[in-house]
Amino acid sequence: MVQDLGRPGRRGFGVTPSGAMDRFALSAANLLVGNPEGAAALECALSGPTLVALTNCLVAVTGADFGPTLNGEPAPCWTGIFMAEGDSLAFTGRVWGARVYIAVAGGLAAERWLGSAATYSLVARGGFHGRALKAGDELLAAAPAPRPAVAELMLPAQSRPPYDEEPSVAAIAGPHLRRLSAPSRRAFFRELWAVGRDADRMGYRLEGPELEISGPDLVSFGLSMGCVQVPPAGQPIVLMADHQTAGGYPVVAGVARVSLPLVAQLLPGDHLRFREVSVETAQSEWRRLRASLDSLRQ
Amino acid sequence: MKVAPLGDATLLAELGQRVDTALNTRALALAAALSKRRDVREAVAGYGSVVVHYDPEQVTYKGLSGAIQKMVQAKPPHAEPGRLHRIPVVYDGPDLQEVAAELKLSVEEIIRLHTEPIYRCFMIGFVPGWAYLGPLPEKLRLPRRRVPRTHVPAGSVAMAGAQTGVYPLPTPGGWHLLGRTSVKFFLPNSDPPTLLRTGDRVRFFAT
Numbered sequence: 001m002v003q004d005l006g007r008p009g010r011r012g013f014g015v016t017p018s019g020a021m022d023r024f025a026l027s028a029a030n031l032l033v034g035n036p037e038g039a040a041a042l043e044c045a046l047s048g049p050t051l052v053a054l055t056n057c058l059v060a061v062t063g064a065d066f067g068p069t070l071n072g073e074p075a076p077c078w079t080g081i082f083m084a085e086g087d088s089l090a091f092t093g094r095v096w097g098a099r100v101y102i103a104v105a106g107g108l109a110a111e112r113w114l115g116s117a118a119t120y121s122l123v124a125r126g127g128f129h130g131r132a133l134k135a136g137d138e139l140l141a142a143a144p145a146p147r148p149a150v151a152e153l154m155l156p157a158q159s160r161p162p163y164d165e166e167p168s169v170a171a172i173a174g175p176h177l178r179r180l181s182a183p184s185r186r187a188f189f190r191e192l193w194a195v196g197r198d199a200d201r202m203g204y205r206l207e208g209p210e211l212e213i214s215g216p217d218l219v220s221f222g223l224s225m226g227c228v229q230v231p232p233a234g235q236p237i238v239l240m241a242d243h244q245t246a247g248g249y250p251v252v253a254g255v256a257r258v259s260l261p262l263v264a265q266l267l268p269g270d271h272l273r274f275r276e277v278s279v280e281t282a283q284s285e286w287r288r289l290r291a292s293l294d295s296l297r298q
Numbered sequence: 299m300k301v302a303p304l305g306d307a308t309l310l311a312e313l314g315q316r317v318d319t320a321l322n323t324r325a326l327a328l329a330a331a332l333s334k335r336r337d338v339r340e341a342v343a344g345y346g347s348v349v350v351h352y353d354p355e356q357v358t359y360k361g362l363s364g365a366i367q368k369m370v371q372a373k374p375p376h377a378e379p380g381r382l383h384r385i386p387v388v389y390d391g392p393d394l395q396e397v398a399a400e401l402k403l404s405v406e407e408i409i410r411l412h413t414e415p416i417y418r419c420f421m422i423g424f425v426p427g428w429a430y431l432g433p434l435p436e437k438l439r440l441p442r443r444r445v446p447r448t449h450v451p452a453g454s455v456a457m458a459g460a461q462t463g464v465y466p467l468p469t470p471g472g473w474h475l476l477g478r479t480s481v482k483f484f485l486p487n488s489d490p491p492t493l494l495r496t497g498d499r500v501r502f503f504a505t
Contacts, residue, residue: 008339008340009339009340010490010491011340011342011349011351011423012329012340012342012343012422012423012490012496013422013426013427013490013491013492014422014423014424014425014426014427014428014466014484014492015426015491113486114489114491122425122426122467123426123467123484123486125486172303172305172306173302173303174302174303174304175300175302175303175304175310175312216315218315219315219316219317219344219345219346219347220344220345220421220423220424220430221310221312221344221345221347221349222310222342222343222344222347222348222349222423223304223349224304224305224308224349224351225305226304226305226308227304227305244423244424244425245342245423245424245425246344246421246423246424246430247424251304251310254303254304254305254306254308255305256305256306257305257306257307258306279303279306279359280358280359282305282306283306283307283354283359286306286354
């Protein structure tokens with residue numbers, strides 16, 4: 001489906017930001033083809049589409065590796081790819097990761113709703129008629145390619161987030177961490193967590209040690225992407241791009257921006273471990289990762 | 299007041315845990331004041347809290363927390379009462395009889411009690427247009443349904459605990475369904491896309 005960097009400023013009306021699950025990968029795909037980093041691009045979960053170029057264009061494929069091919073030959077990820085009219089971009093199958101991003105020079109023409117082209121399925125707004133793409137849909141570029149199509153920019157592996165099927169996820173102690181018993185606090189930051197079957201754009205349910213949580217009910221408050229809630233049953237939920245904007249479950253931790261791409265690329269059955277960081281450490285790790293996106297600007 | 303991070307660019311300022319108009323008014327005033335700052339991208343008021351999405355390139359977590367502590371001490375500006383919405387309801391909900399039996403009230407009494415107060419919109423959230431209205435009269439308070447419904451139609455007027463509200467979209471839900479209204483609470487073609495704002499007032503009437 002069509003995504004961008006999310007819908008700003010409407011949380012107070014219950015409208016979640018949406019946007020790319022892996023915002024780093026979407027930004028990188030856009031910058032690799034010379035777009036503004038928040039241009040509308042495709043997010044494809046689990047499998048990739050077959051796209052036939054109706055005109056010459058420059059594209060970039062980032063995020064997960066679903067085995068991209070150009071006219072049947074292996075095509076590189078994290079770099080600009082020139083497609084001539086009639087060329088076909090396809091995917092042989094998932095190698096690792098959950099979500100691939102495909103940007104086209106000029107950005108995708110998309111329906112904007114409340115300041116963003118992000119698809120929000122719950123209300124069927126934004127993106128491509130508010131829905132996922134299906135075979136036969138035709139996508140147009142929003143604008144002519146912003147610069148001559150030179151397919152040579154690339155982002156080397158060491159400049160990308162440290163994607164892994166068992167990542168170490170930086171998390172900051174949240175407002176209600178003290179509601180966990182001392183052993184549960186230790187377990188939260190030490191044990192391995194499995195991504196459960198309920199893992200979608202709204203959030204991931206995690207499976208692992210049962211956490212002991214206590215305390216009186218909270219009145220509802222605002223939430224954000226990366227918040228780790230613990231309902232009374234003790235199984236944490238990580239909120240993702242289409243998360244509910246308010247809730248009342250205790251928030252024991254918040255995933256740092258630098259690690260959200262790692263979580264976005266996990267599938268049910270994958271694992272993660274949380275590592276506790278301070279706000280300041282998380283921010284400086286983000287600045288370092290952010291610098292590799294800035295290196296793509298020309 | 300307690301300030302704590304929700305991430306590395308978001309924090310939660312908790313003013314209190316009561317369902318209370320004065321507390322909610324303070325949270326709204328704090329959110330409005332924070333929204334005016336250049337280093338704040340978005341400030342969202344809850345019942346008694348504010349979530350602040352800030353730009354760490356312009357302000358540190360400690361700097362912003364300190365500023366919030368100072369802002370809370372300032373006397374809140376006088377708050378005008380919110381707009382009053384009168385919402386027509388057909389009280390024919392699928393849970394009405396069951397609720398009447400559990401509360402040992404007649405259906406007429408439930409309707410009278412539900413239409414009597416002017417409710418406050420304490421917060422909008424969860425899904426687009428969902429308004430947390432309350433407080434509900436003590437006599438109407440019931441815990442949520444043990445088994446939530448997988449599908450509640452948009453426009454359903456419902457209650458649970460000390461809260462009442464109207465489902466803005468067809469969603470799953472665990473509240474007791476008292477009736478329905480034709481008034482739309484989610485307005486996708488408007489901006490803001492909701493009928494209500496936090497701080498507005500609502501009174502239901504039976505039709």
